[in-house]
Amino acid sequence: MECRIRKKESPEPNILNQASPFPDEVLERVLGMVKSRKDRSSVSLVCKEWYNAERWSRRSVFIGNCYSVSPEILTRRFPNIRSVTLKGKPRFSDFNLVPANWGADIRSWLVVFADKYPLLEELRLKRMTVSDESLEFLALSFPYFKALSLLSCDGFSTDGLAAIATSCKNLTELDIQENGIDDKSGNWLSCFPESFTSLEVLNFANLPNDVNSDALEKLVSRCKSLKTLKVNRSVTLEQLQRLLVRAPQLCELGSGSFSEDDLTAQQYSEIESAFNNCKNLHTLSGLWDPAEQYLPLLYPACTNLTFFNLSYAPLDGDDLAKLLVHCPNLRRLWVVDTVEDKGLEAVGSHCPLLEELRVFPADPFEDEAIGHGVTESGFVALSRGCPRLHYVLYFCRQMTNAAVATVVQNCPDFTHFRLCIMNPGQPDYLTHEPMDEAFGAVVKTCSKLQRLAVSGLLTDLTFEYIGKYAKNLETLSVAFAGSSDWGMECVLRGCPKLRKLEIRDCPFGNAALLSGLERYESMRSLWMSDCKLTMNGCRLLAKEMPRLNVEVIKEEGCYEGPAQRVYVYRSVAGPRRDAPSFVLAHCGPHNARGSGKGSTTWSIVCTMQPYLVCYMRGYFQNL
Amino acid sequence: MGSYETELNLKDTELRLGLPGCDELEKRSCKRSSMELEDSKCKSNVTTSNNVSSDSSTTNEHDSDSVQPAKVQVVGWPPIRSYRKNSLQQKKTEQGDGAGMYVKVSMAGAPYLRKIDLKVYNNYPELLKALENMFKCTFGEYSEREGYNGSEHAPTYEDKDGDWMLVGDVPWNMFMSSCKRLRIVKGSEAKGLSCL
Numbered sequence: 001m002e003c004r005i006r007k008k009e010s011p012e013p014n015i016l017n018q019a020s021p022f023p024d025e026v027l028e029r030v031l032g033m034v035k036s037r038k039d040r041s042s043v044s045l046v047c048k049e050w051y052n053a054e055r056w057s058r059r060s061v062f063i064g065n066c067y068s069v070s071p072e073i074l075t076r077r078f079p080n081i082r083s084v085t086l087k088g089k090p091r092f093s094d095f096n097l098v099p100a101n102w103g104a105d106i107r108s109w110l111v112v113f114a115d116k117y118p119l120l121e122e123l124r125l126k127r128m129t130v131s132d133e134s135l136e137f138l139a140l141s142f143p144y145f146k147a148l149s150l151l152s153c154d155g156f157s158t159d160g161l162a163a164i165a166t167s168c169k170n171l172t173e174l175d176i177q178e179n180g181i182d183d184k185s186g187n188w189l190s191c192f193p194e195s196f197t198s199l200e201v202l203n204f205a206n207l208p209n210d211v212n213s214d215a216l217e218k219l220v221s222r223c224k225s226l227k228t229l230k231v232n233r234s235v236t237l238e239q240l241q242r243l244l245v246r247a248p249q250l251c252e253l254g255s256g257s258f259s260e261d262d263l264t265a266q267q268y269s270e271i272e273s274a275f276n277n278c279k280n281l282h283t284l285s286g287l288w289d290p291a292e293q294y295l296p297l298l299y300p301a302c303t304n305l306t307f308f309n310l311s312y313a314p315l316d317g318d319d320l321a322k323l324l325v326h327c328p329n330l331r332r333l334w335v336v337d338t339v340e341d342k343g344l345e346a347v348g349s350h351c352p353l354l355e356e357l358r359v360f361p362a363d364p365f366e367d368e369a370i371g372h373g374v375t376e377s378g379f380v381a382l383s384r385g386c387p388r389l390h391y392v393l394y395f396c397r398q399m400t401n402a403a404v405a406t407v408v409q410n411c412p413d414f415t416h417f418r419l420c421i422m423n424p425g426q427p428d429y430l431t432h433e434p435m436d437e438a439f440g441a442v443v444k445t446c447s448k449l450q451r452l453a454v455s456g457l458l459t460d461l462t463f464e465y466i467g468k469y470a471k472n473l474e475t476l477s478v479a480f481a482g483s484s485d486w487g488m489e490c491v492l493r494g495c496p497k498l499r500k501l502e503i504r505d506c507p508f509g510n511a512a513l514l515s516g517l518e519r520y521e522s523m524r525s526l527w528m529s530d531c532k533l534t535m536n537g538c539r540l541l542a543k544e545m546p547r548l549n550v551e552v553i554k555e556e557g558c559y560e561g562p563a564q565r566v567y568v569y570r571s572v573a574g575p576r577r578d579a580p581s582f583v584l585a586h587c588g589p590h591n592a593r594g595s596g597k598g599s600t601t602w603s604i605v606c607t608m609q610p611y612l613v614c615y616m617r618g619y620f621q622n623l
Numbered sequence: 624m625g626s627y628e629t630e631l632n633l634k635d636t637e638l639r640l641g642l643p644g645c646d647e648l649e650k651r652s653c654k655r656s657s658m659e660l661e662d663s664k665c666k667s668n669v670t671t672s673n674n675v676s677s678d679s680s681t682t683n684e685h686d687s688d689s690v691q692p693a694k695v696q697v698v699g700w701p702p703i704r705s706y707r708k709n710s711l712q713q714k715k716t717e718q719g720d721g722a723g724m725y726v727k728v729s730m731a732g733a734p735y736l737r738k739i740d741l742k743v744y745n746n747y748p749e750l751l752k753a754l755e756n757m758f759k760c761t762f763g764e765y766s767e768r769e770g771y772n773g774s775e776h777a778p779t780y781e782d783k784d785g786d787w788m789l790v791g792d793v794p795w796n797m798f799m800s801s802c803k804r805l806r807i808v809k810g811s812e813a814k815g816l817s818c819l
Contacts, residue, residue, distance in 0.1 A: 095699030152704065178706040206706065261727075261738055312710060364701045364708070395701060422701045479700065504699075 024053060032057035056080060063087065064524050066104055066128065067549065070573040071112035083122035083147075084113070090527045090567055091477075092502055093127055094152060097529055097565065099553065101580050105129045105155075107137075108578070114141040122147040122173075129153065135160030139167035147173035147201070154180035158188045158207065165191035172225075173201035186211035186234075192219055199223040203230040205254045205286060210234040213242075221246045230254025233288045237263065237271060237297075244274035252283035253301075258313070259291035268297070276300040285309035292319055302326040309334045311360045317342030324350040332356040337395060341378030348385025356391035356416075357382065364395070364422060376403030383410035390448075391416040398429040399456060404438035414446040418453035424480035424505070427457040434458055440465035443473075453477035463487035467494025475500040488512035492519050502527040510537030513566075517541070520548050525569035533563040541568065549575055724799070730758050730776075730807040741802065746795050754778055758807055765791045771810065780805045 022030075031053045034040055044054040060083035063069060075081075088104025090097075106128050113120055120142045130153050138145065145168050150156075158181070164174065165188055189204070189211040199219070204211070213235070220226060220243050229247060231240070235256030244250070263271075281301045290313045302308075305327050310320070311334040320335065320343040330351045335343065337359050347354065359374055376399050383389060389411040399421050408414060419438075427434055435456035443449060443465050450472055454462060458481035466473065467490030474497050482488065488508040491498070492515055500523065509532035520526060520541075535552065542550040553565040724741040737757055744750040751762050763774025770789050771777040778790040782801040790798070790805070 094704045095702045097699045178704055364703050420701055424700060
């Protein structure tokens with residue numbers, strides 16, 4: 001399909017633009033080949049001609065905070081978009097820190113897209129609210145729609161999926177991950193018409209209900225280009241075998257339940273052979289309820305495996321070790337902490353190419369699980385065997401400064417270091433000291449560090465270290481840490497590349513918040529909950545920085561005092577108009593550039609629910 | 624709809640220095656901050672419920688691992704996505720939404736395990752009858768005091784905490800939600816399980 005004809009914008013349309021030796025169309029064609037977002041951003045800043053060529057040639061856009069821009073502004077700048085990625089709620093909404101109906105609804109975007117991007121092909125959403133009506137609207141408004149990916153979204157049910165399956169004739173990708181979905185029935189899968197054959201990616205691992213296995217088999221049979229299939233837990237081993245024989249070309253497989261009581265020898269060997277025939281598998285996941293005796297079925301499929309997601313398969317260390325012997329090419333591994341240190345030692349022994357490890361807790365809320373799970377020695381053993389490790393997410397109940405220092409010495413290339421000592425404020429369990437030196441070692445040694453999550457008992461020293469050494473840090477997550485404002489000030493002052501800062505339950509107050517005045521416009525967002533901020537501090541911030549949206553989530557009826565949950569983000573779209581319920585007394589024609597007196601007003605949003613979202617809208621004297 | 628409609632315990636998100644819950648925790652995690660607070664530049668007008676003791680600044684002395692922290696429910700901690708949390712819960716009870724509640728049943732000496740759907744039964748007598756039929760054994764009369772005293776076999780189950788319990792002690796619904804698997808033991812083994 002051709003894109004919209006671009007309107008000539010220069011005053012003398014028939015003459016080659018003097019500033020550039022190329023006609024616009026050529027420039028567009030050349031710049032159209034630039035794929036990286038950052039490069040495109042740089043390109044658009046060179047000059048006006050390049051800005052225009054870039055915007056006309058851009059096909060995909062990524063919006064990290066859906067409220068930082070409006071669909072109108074987006075479509076005005078980029079007229080030819082085919083693929084949109086949108087992220088909505090603050091990340092802490094994943095952990096129930098953001099009330100329901102906070103916002104980030106896709107609906108208003110879809111309405112504008114239906115008008116301005118009729119050729120839209122891809123939509124990837126993370127932490128957005130998506131209703132069934134929106135999904136139906138999507139299915140009916142975009143005839144060329146190909147790829148839908150929903151990660152950690154909420155608000156929809158399988159009815160919405162049925163609408164997609166029914167009406168999106170060219171669908172290649174349906175990826176439903178970890179959402180708050182209302183699974184009413186598995187019938188949605190049967191809605192794909194008989195004539196539908198274009199599917200390449202199907203991921204419904206998230207959904208608990210049975211789907212019609214006959215419909216699934218037929219679908220898999222006729223979609224010859226299917227590369228990714230991730231089924232849900234209700235799919236049995238036996239059913240999986242029938243799917244595999246119909247799709248030996250699969251590259252990514254998510255199995256269903258991996259246990260079956262009545263598997264005959266015949267069935268066993270059929271499944272074995274089905275796995276054997278999948279020569280292209282590089283990703284394996286699912287494996288719910290793994291029965292130890294069936295794990296060997298996977299061995300032939302493991303040779304080329306680069307990503308093994310066992311995070312729903314609570315194996316013990318021995319079973320993991322037996323599996324990993326067959327996975328020499330593993331780059332990414334996700335496990336449950338039932339594998340314990342023994343399992344991590346096995347990882348160190350068998351996976352020298354490992355780059356990413358995530359260890360999830362089997363019993364995050366059980367204190368009696370002390371004595372189980374992984375510890376600092378597993379971490380160290382792992383680091384010895386896997387020098388290329390650069391991404392770690394590690395949930396544990398005990399850690400020492402020395403161990404972390406050793407780990408980063410063995411693996412100095414960490415880009416993502418997320419350590420979660422599950423008991424808040426817990427010190428080094430051997431020395432009883434704070435964990436400051438651990439994270440100090442991390443930031444001193446790992447110069448490429450982009451993302452850091454800290455935990456354990458931490459004083460301001462940790463943040464001094466971070467501010468001093470973590471010069472490439474972009475994302476920082478802090479909980480139950482720090483001693484005073486100084487900590488947060490160090491970070492805001494010292495980390496030039498910081499984009500996302502999320503803080504909960506720390507003793508950082510208004511002084512710390514305001515010390516970052518200069519920083520927030522170069523950041524995507526700041527989240528602070530259960531810290532020591534007050535409404536006054538937030539008002540001050542809003543007043544000083546009119547291009548920031550300063551949102552406070554509060555209990556009803558209290559406009560003074562503590563500001564319990566604060567979300568600050570830059571935006572060119574002004575304060576959002578869709579906050580829970582209705583906006584009272586929204587202030588008139590003033591915009592961010594300000595006019596009139598330097599006063600602060602705020603719109604208070606009244607809600608039926610026990611929360612208030614208060615907007616701080618600052619006005620600034622003309623700068 | 625969605626995973627964000629879980630009850631939010633507002634008390635837990637009340638602004639405070641330490642964690643909601645016991646004193647120990649408050650002392651442990653906020654004592655440092657409360658002491659340094661006096662020197663800090665922060666001029667917050669927040670009221671706190673901190674218990675600054677008169678101990679010296681070596682605050683971590685009593686933070687040994689012998690002091691077990693009380694189990695405290697903090698909203699959103701540890702940071703596990705709701706979806707994963709729910710999956711883990713599901714796993715524990717081997718339960719699929721709307722797909723029955725199958726649990727494994729084993730018996731000492733039997734060559735293989737069986738599975739039954741607990742949802743099919745409405746009370747203990749029904750369940751026990753079905754088990755008796757399946758395994759060709761008898762349980763005899765249940766009494767709170769004696770358990771299944773006098774019978775050849777007794778039904779036991781593993782609960783959410785991993786403990787082996789005698790079937791019949793707790794109300795049926797409680798049993799349903801905590802039973803992970805069943806095991807039929809010999810009468811002699813069961814003696815140790817009877818309530819007393």
